[in-house]
Amino acid sequence: MILVFSDLHLGSLRSNIRLEDIENIVNKIQPDTIIFNGDTIDCMVYEDFNDLKDELKKLGNCVFIRGNHDENVGEHDNVYYTINNKRIKIFHGHSYGSGLRFLDKISTKINEWILKYLKSDLQLFFRRILSKQFKEGRYIQYLYNQRCELIEEFEKLDYDVVISGHTHYPEHSKQQNFTYINVGNWKNYVTIDDESNITLHYIGSSND
Numbered sequence: 001m002i003l004v005f006s007d008l009h010l011g012s013l014r015s016n017i018r019l020e021d022i023e024n025i026v027n028k029i030q031p032d033t034i035i036f037n038g039d040t041i042d043c044m045v046y047e048d049f050n051d052l053k054d055e056l057k058k059l060g061n062c063v064f065i066r067g068n069h070d071e072n073v074g075e076h077d078n079v080y081y082t083i084n085n086k087r088i089k090i091f092h093g094h095s096y097g098s099g100l101r102f103l104d105k106i107s108t109k110i111n112e113w114i115l116k117y118l119k120s121d122l123q124l125f126f127r128r129i130l131s132k133q134f135k136e137g138r139y140i141q142y143l144y145n146q147r148c149e150l151i152e153e154f155e156k157l158d159y160d161v162v163i164s165g166h167t168h169y170p171e172h173s174k175q176q177n178f179t180y181i182n183v184g185n186w187k188n189y190v191t192i193d194d195e196s197n198i199t200l201h202y203i204g205s206s207n208d
């Protein structure tokens with residue numbers, strides 16, 4: 001069994017998953033391999049990542065893929081598996097898409113600053129303004145564009161299953177010639193069993 005996490009953003013205030021939550025999932029699944037598919041530790045806000053990475057390594061046989069927030073934590077850009085004749089490619093996905101890395105960096109910093117320094121009522125006020133902007137406007141469009149660009153690019157790859165992350169939007173869909181899985185973020189994880197059955201799990205849902 002392979003267990004895939006993506007975009008856990010550990011060390012960032014916006015991610016609410018704790019090490020013990022990850023440990024509980026690992027204990028439940030008992031995977032042979034744990035894949036951290038990028039943006040595992042949010043080095044844009046938590047630069048001293050080695051202690052956290054060491055903690056994660058204690059969980060089992062770990063594979064760290066590079067994301068755009070944790071280029072130093074990751075050790076691979078892509079990993080490949082063939083299970084039950086299905087060819088699977090796993091990677092973070094930020095090398096595709098609209099290239100708004102600068103915007104991503106700025107919005108991450110602003111978000112963390114609001115969470116860290118503003119009192120809760122002010123925090124709520126600013127986050128409301130931001131989320132209204134994001135929900136109704138450009139950010140959703142940006143994520144949607146990014147998803148479409150990813151899928152368009154993945155179509156050119158010769159794989160049966162493509163697993164990415166990065167957009168934070170979980171998805172398990174059948175495209176024309178491949179299956180597209182997006183792990184989502186700290187609220188989700190993916191399992192791949194020995195028969196190549198792939199399941200997208202929602203943490204805290206009744207399916208768990």
Ligand SMILES: [Mn+2]
Nearest residue numbers: 039067068166
């Ligand atoms: Mn990312």
